[in-house]
Structure formats: C-alpha cells, structure tokens
Amino acid sequence: MEIFNQIAESLQKGDHEKVAILTRKALDDKIAVQQILDDGLIAGMNVVGEDFKHHRIFLPSVLLAARAMYAGMDLLKPLMIKEDVRTIGKVVIGTIKGDLHDIGKNLVGIMLKGAGFEVIDLGNDVPPEKFVQTAKDDNADAIGLSALLTTTMTGMKDVIDLMKSEDIYGKVKVIIGGAPVSREFAEQIGADFYAFDGMNAVETLKAYVKDR
Amino acid sequence: MTEIIRIKIEDIIPEQKEVLLNQGITSDVVLEDKIQNILDQAMKEFRSLAEPSGIIKDIPKEDFARIYIGEGMNEGPTPVADVYPGADYLALFAVTLGERISDRINHCFKTNLFAEGCMLDAAASAGADHGAEILQRRYEKQLSDKYDDISKIGALRYSPGYCGWHISGQKKLFESLEPEKIGITLRETYLMDPLKSVSGVIIAGPKEIHQFENNYPCCEECDDQSCLDRMQALKNE
Ligand code: B1M
Secondary structure, eight states: OHHHHHHHHHHHTTOHHHHHHHHHHHHHTTOOHHHIIIIIIIHHHHHHHHHHHTTSSOHHHHHHHHHHHHHHHHHHHHHHHHTTOOOSOEEEEEEBTTOOOOHHHHHHHHHHHHTTOEEEEOOSSBOHHHHHHHHHHTTOSEEEEEOSSHHHHTHHHHHHHHHHHTTOBTTBEEEEESTTOOHHHHHHHTOSEEOSSHHHHHHHHHHHHHHO | OEEEEEOOHHHHOOOHHHHHHTTTOOTTSOOOHHHHHHHHHHHHHHHHHOOOEEEEEEOOHHHHHHHHHTTTOOOSSOHHHHHGGGOSEEEEEEEEOOHHHHHHHHHHHHTTOHHHHHHHHHHHHHHHHHHHHHHHHHHHHHHGGGOSOGGGEEEEEEOTTSTTOOGGGHHHHHHHHOGGGGTOEEOTTSOEESSSEEEEEEEEEEGGGGOOOSOSHHHHTOOOOHHHHHHHHHHHO
16 A cells, blocks of 8 residues: 555654654554554564664664654554554663663664554663563563673663562563673573674564464 | 862863764764754753862872772782882872763653763763863873973873773772762772763873783673773873
C-alpha cells in the first residue's frame, strides 16, 4: 500500500512531522495498527539500520529517523495497548548501579525500539532489584545492562545473581554491553549475550526471539 | 600549591571535525544541511552551557608514588610506573564541564531529540579533553621559568583508568587534590560526577621519560593508540 511506502520513506528522511501526519492518516483510514507498525514504521527503520550497518548513512541520520519513528509510535501506542498488539519482544534496559553513563544505553534502546521491541528504559544508576522486579512485573524477554567502567561492570553479575535467586535466570535473557565489557566477560558472569553496539544488540535479540 | 582555574569557553571549543569523528563521521563526509544545522546548534549550546573549571596541585614525587599505588590494584609493570620516576615536576589535576551540559544532553534524550543529544554529548566529551589539555599547557608555561632550555622538556598527562593505572587510583587522587572544590565528586565505583570530567597527573621532565614501547601487559587489552600519537607529537615538538 502506498501509505506504508510514504511512512517508511518519510521516516528514512527523518521527517518526524510527516511521519506523524501519515500515521494519523493511516489510522483514520482504519488500517490495522499492527500493519502500520510492521509495514510502515519498522520497515522504514529496517532500511535505516541496513544503511547504517553498511556505512551509507551515519549516526545522526539514524537518530533523526528514530525520532520520526517515535512520532508515529506515540500515536500507535495507546491503540497497541487497547488492541493488545504484540511487539517482537520486551527488553528492560538500564545502566548499572553506580554508573551515570547514559548515552550508549540510550542508543541501544533507540535501536531496539526502532527494530520493533518494546523497551522499558530504567535510566542510569539502576540497582539490581529494580532490573529484576521490572522484568518480572512486565514479563520481559530480556534485561539489557550497560556500563562505562571496569568498576561498574562488576555490578552486572549482581543482577545475574539476583535473577538466579529470584528464579528468572534462563527464562529472562541477559544482554550486556559498554566500553569495558567483552564477550569473555559476558561468559564469565553468565550473561546470555554480549553486543558491541546497538545494531549488534538488535541482531542478537532478534535472532533470539526468532529461534525461541 | 593548589590552584583553581576558571577556564575560558573559547579555549576548549572543539573543532567540528572532532565532534563528528566522535560519532564515527570522518572529515571526507559531506554533511546534509539538517545534520550541519544540528552540529551548529550543538556548538552554540556548548558555548552557552559548558562551565569549564579546573583544579591543579603541585605534588612531590614521593607523594605521587603513594597516590599512584592507590588501592594496590595496578597491573604489574605499567607505563605510568616507569615514567614518573624520571619526572622533575608533577601536578595532580581535575577538570569538569559542569552539570548543565549533561543535564541538557539528558533532556534531549528524554524529549526524543536524539541526534541533538548525541551531537552535544560528542562535543562535551571533546571539550572535557580540551579542558585537561589547557591545564597541561598552562602548567608547562609555568615551568618554563624553572628550566634553561624548555625545548628539551615534555609535560604529558596520565589518568587513572588508562595505561595500567587502575581506576581505583581515583580515591587517593581525590583525597589529595580535593576536586570537590570545583564541584566534582567521586562515587564508590570511582565514577566522577559530573560525567564530563577528567582527572589525572601531569608529569613533566626530559622528553625521553615519556617514550615507551606499548608492550606492557595493560597494552594487550587496549585498542586505544592515542599514547603512540602523544609520544610522536612530543618528539616532533
Ligand atoms: C544492553 O546491551 C548493550 C549492548 C551494547 C551496548 C550497551 C548495552 N551499552 C553500550 N553498548 C555499546 O553500544 C553503544 C552504542 O554503539 C556503545 O556505547 P558507549 O557508551 O561505549 O559509546 C558511546 C555512544 C560513545 N562512547 C563514549 O562516550 C566513550 C568513549 C571513550 C573514548 C571515553 C570518553 C569519550 C570520555 N571519557 Co572515558 N572514555 C572511554 C571511552 C573509550 C571507548 N573506546 O569507548 C573510557 C570509557 N573512559 C575511561 C576512563 C578511564 C575515563 N574516562 C573519563 C572521562 C571521559 C571524557 C569526559 C573525556 C569522555 C566522556 C565520557 C562519557 N561517557 O560521557 C574519566 C571518567 C569520567 C567520569 N565521569 O568518571 C576516566 C576515568 C579518565 C579519568 N581519570 O579522568 C576508560 C574506562 C576504563 C576502565 N578501566 O574502566 C575508557 C574505556 C577509555 C580507555 N581507557 O580505553 C557500545 O559500548
């Protein structure tokens, strides 16, 4: 349908106003929320993701597109809740306790949302209890942990330990990232996945929800 | 002697190409107008929001030895441990851009202005580094009275968290320098508040003391090559 192409193209251009207008129009035309989301917004964001991965566009363009996606999502969100429209997965994300660093976690959250995940962003300086409680309350598929320093990344294990004692370890997956974190560290602390950047986090979690 | 320094914003404004490079955009890329506008706006906000200030304190070598040992967590032989014994003068320093710029970055993300927030963040990161550079240059200038031939002397900065100096070194550094006087506080995790802050030591002495092979144990896991650039720049000075 033409409207989906228009939404996707406007999104790729980072035109948030136009995306909002077109999304509103699609809703007025009684197009299903799920279809607007999948064939318009997410389809557009997928192209953006691929372009970014292949260095055809750069981070600011991705972020403008993400803003446009959010403009459309803001209109869909109330209806998604009402109609129980399912996202591809739910991720609770945050920066570990004692760490103020936001930017990397924000980028990962934006990319995940752009790929169609529901993201619950707990912000920074988040205690383990809050990660675990939110994951339980909201029935999350994964917890995403970010850290800036070698001293704060050790807090990731505290979250995993608490998940074990609360019996959600294994049921809710853990993905970690941040400058000092590595794949080896992820294995060492029992995290399920490590991602080096936002796109990699998207690919990793997409593969997980697909195989599930 | 401890000195508090109000740094002029003009002295730390990053170049546009640095801000872009911090986001992976190399100087050969032609920017779309809308991205250029975001960059211009970020530079404007940087000028109005950054509150750069620094603190610097001369420190005898023996005192630095204690600070360097910190909590006893440094990784065996390290470049810093080999460089500082050859120093003539040392000074602890810390610099911050203040809270306002970080607040603005957070606000941008909360209001979906992601590209704007990221651009300002990249500018602030570069600006914080420039602040440290300003303190180093100022210190070098002050030292020029103390030497007959300053051209043979090199001053470089080293920071906890780099080159094998464990980040827990922040604790003793803070105890001695007291950067709280310029509004920087240290968390238990050794993270500084505000985020856009840098701490370390400026080590001054014959240029040769700063030259090392990057084959220390800590170099194995490090993919930051800036030490090599700094050594080369010092040689060329
Ligand atoms: C959930 O799943 C996931 C998946 C992927 C995830 C994820 C979660 N979270 C992140 N990711 C990943 O995806 C994101 C998007 O691509 C990425 O997120 P990032 O947050 O990594 O990326 C950001 C978008 C951009 N990247 C950044 O902003 C960090 C870049 C580097 C170069 C860096 C910068 C710019 C800065 N720093 Co500093 N800094 C370094 C960094 C080295 C590096 N190569 O990363 C690092 C983090 N710093 C370090 C240090 C030591 C420090 N820094 C300091 C200061 C600074 C600046 C102010 C100059 C500046 C800004 C800091 C800031 N974050 O705002 C100090 C601390 C500041 C503080 N407040 O306490 C200071 C302590 C130095 C000092 N003594 O002053 C090192 C930490 C080492 C350690 N032992 O922990 C460091 C790794 C550099 C190094 N040595 O190689 C990925 O990591």
